[in-house]
Amino acid sequence: MSENNIKNISSLPTPCYVIDEKALIGNLEKLRYVEQKTGCHVLLAQKAFSAYHVYPLISEYISGTTSSGIFEARLAHEEMGNKQIHVYAPAFKDDDMDELLKICGHIVFNSFSQWKHFRKKALAHKNVEFGLRVNPEYSEIETDIYNPCFTNSRLGITLENFEENELEGISGLHFHTMCEQNSDTLERTLKAVEEKFGKYLYNMKWLNFGGGHHITRPDYDIEKLISCINYMQEKYDLDIYIEPGEAVALNAGYLAASVLDIIKNNMNIAILDTSAACHMPDVLEMPYRPFIIGSDKPDILPYTYRLGAPTCLAGDIIGDYSFPAPLNIGDKLIFTDMAIYSMVKNNTFNGMPLPDIYLLKTDGTTKLLKKFGYSDFKCRL
Numbered sequence: 001m002s003e004n005n006i007k008n009i010s011s012l013p014t015p016c017y018v019i020d021e022k023a024l025i026g027n028l029e030k031l032r033y034v035e036q037k038t039g040c041h042v043l044l045a046q047k048a049f050s051a052y053h054v055y056p057l058i059s060e061y062i063s064g065t066t067s068s069g070i071f072e073a074r075l076a077h078e079e080m081g082n083k084q085i086h087v088y089a090p091a092f093k094d095d096d097m098d099e100l101l102k103i104c105g106h107i108v109f110n111s112f113s114q115w116k117h118f119r120k121k122a123l124a125h126k127n128v129e130f131g132l133r134v135n136p137e138y139s140e141i142e143t144d145i146y147n148p149c150f151t152n153s154r155l156g157i158t159l160e161n162f163e164e165n166e167l168e169g170i171s172g173l174h175f176h177t178m179c180e181q182n183s184d185t186l187e188r189t190l191k192a193v194e195e196k197f198g199k200y201l202y203n204m205k206w207l208n209f210g211g212g213h214h215i216t217r218p219d220y221d222i223e224k225l226i227s228c229i230n231y232m233q234e235k236y237d238l239d240i241y242i243e244p245g246e247a248v249a250l251n252a253g254y255l256a257a258s259v260l261d262i263i264k265n266n267m268n269i270a271i272l273d274t275s276a277a278c279h280m281p282d283v284l285e286m287p288y289r290p291f292i293i294g295s296d297k298p299d300i301l302p303y304t305y306r307l308g309a310p311t312c313l314a315g316d317i318i319g320d321y322s323f324p325a326p327l328n329i330g331d332k333l334i335f336t337d338m339a340i341y342s343m344v345k346n347n348t349f350n351g352m353p354l355p356d357i358y359l360l361k362t363d364g365t366t367k368l369l370k371k372f373g374y375s376d377f378k379c380r381l
């Protein structure tokens with residue numbers, strides 16, 4: 001990031017998230033390239049990133065959104081209205097189906113029992129298409145909590161449970177078995193999908209490849225993705241959808257924090273005004289180590305600190321980092337890649353304030369998108 005951008009972000013009140021418009025556009029250009037090269041449709045998986053203030057920008061580049069339920073679908077309808085809205089959930093509630101049928105163009109069911117339960121009502125809506133999520137029982141994800149094909153998974157229909165006589169009214173299949181992976185994984189996954197469900201694909205109108213495609217990562221092989229899409233399109237005469245979440249806003253946001261205190265217990269410890277548990281929960285859940293601009297791994301640069309939150313949770317530690325100079329109270333730290341799975345997952349545990357949300361515009365200036373305060377804590381309790 002440029003010195004000027006670092007300066008601008010460092011002048012904002014902390015903690016705050018900053019969405020990097022230029023980086024977001026860079027990602028969207030790559031996704032649009034995939035659409036243009038193949039005719040496929042790219043959908044933002046809102047689960048990863050729902051900062052609707054930039055939905056108008058996103059809608060200039062890709063075909064629409066996908067949702068995990070009524071609230072995300074409604075958000076897409078309100079904020080990205082004239083684009084495609086897809087929805088999938090492990091189970092839908094009766095109360096939500098009427099509205100979903102009004103606002104979604106594609107509804108994907110997780111089981112034949114859900115499909116049969118809603119089928120009559122569904123088929124009265126001629127302009128909505130219905131699909132089923134399948135579980136090809138093939139995944140290269142090593143972290144179980146992110147593996148939809150893990151033993152006894154509830155996500156998707158296995159071949160053994162596929163009721164081929166109940167397909168009338170179903171126009172597509174959906175699979176989602178990847179996480180932060182490259183297109184070689186997709187290629188191998190498609191083999192498994194074809195082996196198990198290929199014979200049904202000839203009668204389908206579309207196939208949704210799910211998310212987990214790390215398309216905007218520098219080493220991602222986009223040309224291989226394109227050939228995978230073309231291959232499936234041509235072999236089965238299908239429309240292809242992909243629904244990346246991460247890839248849309250990968251490396252397109254920051255979390256800025258301030259140093260509140262520096263203490264010692266065998267090592268130097270800095271208390272920040274941000275919390276792993278509240279503001280970047282994947283750091284603890286995944287777990288992973290976020291990058292901080294100007295820092296390195298512990299003991300690489302001369303001054304090493306453990307960075308901790310101002311909550312009372314003992315394990316609310318972001319990690320150990322080294323810096324070229326001693327940290328001082330009031331210093332600003334900028335965590336990178338904080339657009340995805342951050343704002344959508346944050347919480348006010350322990351009375352922590354939610355970080356405000358800013359946009360870093362392409363001209364380098366910042367704009368406040370959303371301010372939070374005490375009422376956002378109180379109103380949820």
Ligand SMILES: *Cc1c(COP(=O)(O)O)cnc(C)c1O
Nearest residue numbers: 045048176210211212244245246
């Ligand atoms: C989470 C999810 C996505 C998006 O996954 P990313 O890893 O963020 O790309 C897409 N589709 C479904 C069904 C999901 O559950």
